[in-house]
Amino acid sequence: MRPHGSSLDLGLIGNCSISALIDAQARIVWYCLPRFDGDPVFHALLADPPSWPANGSWTIEIEDFERSEQSYDEGTAILRTRLIGRNGDAIEVVDFAPRFFSRNRPFRPAVLIRRVHPVRGHPRIRISMRPMADWGRVVPQITRGGHHLRYCGPAGTLRLTTDAPITYIEAEIWFSLGGPLNMLLGPDETVERGVAEVAREFEEQTAHYWRSWTRALALPLEWQAAVIRAAITLKMCLFEETGAIVAAMTTSIPEAPDSQRNWDYRYCWLRDAFFVVRALNSLSEVGTMEDYLRWLHNVVREAAGGHIQPLYGIGLEKTLPEVQLDHLRGYRGMGPVRVGNQAQEHFQHDVYGNVILGAAQSFHDRRLFRRADAGDFALLEAVGERAWATHDQPDAGMWELRTRARVHTSSALMSWAACDRLAKIAVALALPERALLWRARADTIRERVLREAWSERRQAFAESLGGNDLDASVLLMAEVGFIDPRDPRFIATVDALEASLCDGPYMRRYEAADDFGKPETAFNICAFWRIDALVRIGRREQARAIFEAMLAVRNPLGLLSEDTDPRSGELWGNFPQTYSMVGVINAAVRLSAPWDSVI
Structure with a gap:
C-alpha cells in the first residue's frame, strides 16, 4: 500500500x-x-x-x-x-x-x-x-x-x-x-x-x-467516480486559450528517489495529447478535441510538410531550452530542478502518427461544429509523407532516449497508423486513388514491422527492428488496430512482457538500461496498456485485478502521477500525469459491465 x-x-x-x-x-x-x-x-x-x-x-x-x-x-x-x-x-x-x-x-x-x-x-x-x-x-x-x-x-x-x-x-x-x-x-x-x-457567486x-x-459525459456503469475525477483532471490540463494540453502540471518531480530523472512536463507532447483526446472522446466529450485541433492545426501549418517536434510550448513555442536551477533543492531535496525540456530537439518519428491519429475523428464525427475537409486532408497528407519517409529511420523513440538511436518498433507502428488512418479518411472523402496509395504504404510498413520486430530468441515483438530487448510500448499494436490481439505472436509478447517487466500489477517501460541506468519505478500508463491487452486476449479477470490495484495506489483524491514504486506503492514523477489519468478512463470503459446489465 x-x-x-x-x-x-x-x-x-x-x-x-x-x-x-x-x-x-x-x-x-x-x-x-x-x-x-x-x-x-x-x-x-x-x-x-x-x-x-x-x-x-x-x-x-x-x-x-x-x-x-x-x-x-x-x-x-x-x-x-x-x-x-x-x-x-x-x-x-x-x-x-x-x-x-x-x-x-x-x-x-x-x-x-x-x-x-x-x-x-x-x-x-x-x-x-x-x-x-x-x-x-x-x-x-x-x-x-x-x-x-x-x-x-x-x-x-x-x-x-x-x-x-x-x-x-x-x-x-x-x-x-x-x-x-x-x-x-x-x-x-x-x-x-x-x-x-x-466568492459565493463564483463558487456557485x-x-x-x-x-x-460531468452530467454530459457518457460514463461506464462501473467505476464512475474514478472516471469522473480522471476526466475533470484531464480537462484542467487543457490550456483553453490555445488548445494545448500539458503532459503534467509540474516540473522536476523525480521518477524515482535521487535518480536525476527530473524533467519539466508543463508542455504539450503531441503523443500525450492524442491519448487525452481519445480518452475524453470515449466519454463523448469532444469539446477538448475541438480545442486541441485548433492548436494542432497551427503546428501542422507551421511545419509545412517538414519536421514536427515531439513537443511544443503551450503557446506554440518551438524553443524550450533546458536549464538547471541550482538554488532550489528540489522535491524532498532531490534535485536537480529543470526548466524547459531538451526533448524538443529530438527526432521522434512516432509524432507523425500521433498528429494524424489526433485529427482523424474530425473527418468522421458529425457532432463537431467544424468537421475536417479536403483542405485539412491535404495538410495531413504532408504529415503522412513524413511518416512514410521516416518509418525505417533511427530516432530517440517515445521514451526520449538522449544518447541512443534505433529504429524503434513504436515509431514504425505509429507511422503505420498514420498511413492507415489517411487511407480511411480518403475513403470517407471519396478519394479512391489516395486511399489506395496510403493503404499500400500502410501494408508495406506493417509487413516489415511484423517481420523485423519479431524476436525469435525472445518469442516477442522487440523494442526495435532487429532487436531483442523488450519494451511495453509494443502493447499499443493491439490498441491502434495494427494486429489481431488473438494473434499467437501478440499473446506471446504479452506473456514475455509480463515475465520481464512486471512486478505484480505494476509494469516498467523497458528492460534495457538507459542514460541513467535501469528504471527503478513502474510507469503507470504501461500497466494500463497491459490491462487493455489482457482484455483483448480474453484475460478479463486478471485485467480487473490489475485495474483495482492501480486504483488503490491513486492518492486520496483519486489522482495519479507518472510512476509508482512497486515495493511501497508510493507515487513518483510529475503530477498529475495525463497519461496515467487517461489509463483510468480507458481501463474502466473497456472493463465495465454494460449498462443494459442493470437497466
Missing part, C-alpha cells in the same frame, strides 16, 4: 487557464503564472521547506492542528479541506479557480479563490501569504490598501482582495475565526463588488459548470 502522507497527496484546482496544487493541510504549494508553464508564484513543492509556513506557499493553519480531511465536491474541481485541532475546533477551506460561461463564452480568469469557514468550536487560524518571483529568487514588495495586499514583483503585481483582517495576514498573526472569510488572488484590479458576494457558478459538464 502507498504510505500515508506521501508528498504527492495533492489536489489540483484549475479552470483551463491557471492551476494550483494544494496539499492535505490546505497549503498551496504550486501555482504558476501567467500560464501552466510560467514562473511559480508558489514553488514550495520544489523548495524542500524545513518548516511551515514556507516561502513560496499560501498557508492557512488551525491552532493545535491534529488532522485533516480532504475531498472534492462531487463532479467538480472544487476542493474542500477540513482542518481539525486537538481540542475539537475545526475549520473548512474551500479552494477553486472560477470557471463558467458568461456572455456566451468561457469565463476563466487568472484568479484563485479561497473561502474559510468555522465548522466547530472557536478556532484560531493563521494565514501566511508568501508568494515569490523568478523561481524563488525574488521576494515581491508588499503594499496594502483598505481591503487588499499588493505583491509587486519584476514580472507584475498580484492583488489579494479579502474581507479578512489585512494586518493579521501581513504579519502572519494568529486570530480567532469568528465567521466566514474570503480571499481572491489575481491581477492587480479592483473587485467592484463585496468580496464575499463575488463554478460548481454548476463542472456538474453540467
Whole structure:
C-alpha cells in the first residue's frame, strides 16, 4: 500500500487557464503564472521547506492542528479541506479557480479563490501569504490598501482582495475565526463588488459548470467516480486559450528517489495529447478535441510538410531550452530542478502518427461544429509523407532516449497508423486513388514491422527492428488496430512482457538500461496498456485485478502521477500525469459491465 502522507497527496484546482496544487493541510504549494508553464508564484513543492509556513506557499493553519480531511465536491474541481485541532475546533477551506460561461463564452480568469469557514468550536487560524518571483529568487514588495495586499514583483503585481483582517495576514498573526472569510488572488484590479458576494457567486457558478459538464459525459456503469475525477483532471490540463494540453502540471518531480530523472512536463507532447483526446472522446466529450485541433492545426501549418517536434510550448513555442536551477533543492531535496525540456530537439518519428491519429475523428464525427475537409486532408497528407519517409529511420523513440538511436518498433507502428488512418479518411472523402496509395504504404510498413520486430530468441515483438530487448510500448499494436490481439505472436509478447517487466500489477517501460541506468519505478500508463491487452486476449479477470490495484495506489483524491514504486506503492514523477489519468478512463470503459446489465 502507498504510505500515508506521501508528498504527492495533492489536489489540483484549475479552470483551463491557471492551476494550483494544494496539499492535505490546505497549503498551496504550486501555482504558476501567467500560464501552466510560467514562473511559480508558489514553488514550495520544489523548495524542500524545513518548516511551515514556507516561502513560496499560501498557508492557512488551525491552532493545535491534529488532522485533516480532504475531498472534492462531487463532479467538480472544487476542493474542500477540513482542518481539525486537538481540542475539537475545526475549520473548512474551500479552494477553486472560477470557471463558467458568461456572455456566451468561457469565463476563466487568472484568479484563485479561497473561502474559510468555522465548522466547530472557536478556532484560531493563521494565514501566511508568501508568494515569490523568478523561481524563488525574488521576494515581491508588499503594499496594502483598505481591503487588499499588493505583491509587486519584476514580472507584475498580484492583488489579494479579502474581507479578512489585512494586518493579521501581513504579519502572519494568529486570530480567532469568528465567521466566514474570503480571499481572491489575481491581477492587480479592483473587485467592484463585496468580496464575499463575488466568492459565493463564483463558487456557485463554478460548481454548476463542472456538474453540467460531468452530467454530459457518457460514463461506464462501473467505476464512475474514478472516471469522473480522471476526466475533470484531464480537462484542467487543457490550456483553453490555445488548445494545448500539458503532459503534467509540474516540473522536476523525480521518477524515482535521487535518480536525476527530473524533467519539466508543463508542455504539450503531441503523443500525450492524442491519448487525452481519445480518452475524453470515449466519454463523448469532444469539446477538448475541438480545442486541441485548433492548436494542432497551427503546428501542422507551421511545419509545412517538414519536421514536427515531439513537443511544443503551450503557446506554440518551438524553443524550450533546458536549464538547471541550482538554488532550489528540489522535491524532498532531490534535485536537480529543470526548466524547459531538451526533448524538443529530438527526432521522434512516432509524432507523425500521433498528429494524424489526433485529427482523424474530425473527418468522421458529425457532432463537431467544424468537421475536417479536403483542405485539412491535404495538410495531413504532408504529415503522412513524413511518416512514410521516416518509418525505417533511427530516432530517440517515445521514451526520449538522449544518447541512443534505433529504429524503434513504436515509431514504425505509429507511422503505420498514420498511413492507415489517411487511407480511411480518403475513403470517407471519396478519394479512391489516395486511399489506395496510403493503404499500400500502410501494408508495406506493417509487413516489415511484423517481420523485423519479431524476436525469435525472445518469442516477442522487440523494442526495435532487429532487436531483442523488450519494451511495453509494443502493447499499443493491439490498441491502434495494427494486429489481431488473438494473434499467437501478440499473446506471446504479452506473456514475455509480463515475465520481464512486471512486478505484480505494476509494469516498467523497458528492460534495457538507459542514460541513467535501469528504471527503478513502474510507469503507470504501461500497466494500463497491459490491462487493455489482457482484455483483448480474453484475460478479463486478471485485467480487473490489475485495474483495482492501480486504483488503490491513486492518492486520496483519486489522482495519479507518472510512476509508482512497486515495493511501497508510493507515487513518483510529475503530477498529475495525463497519461496515467487517461489509463483510468480507458481501463474502466473497456472493463465495465454494460449498462443494459442493470437497466
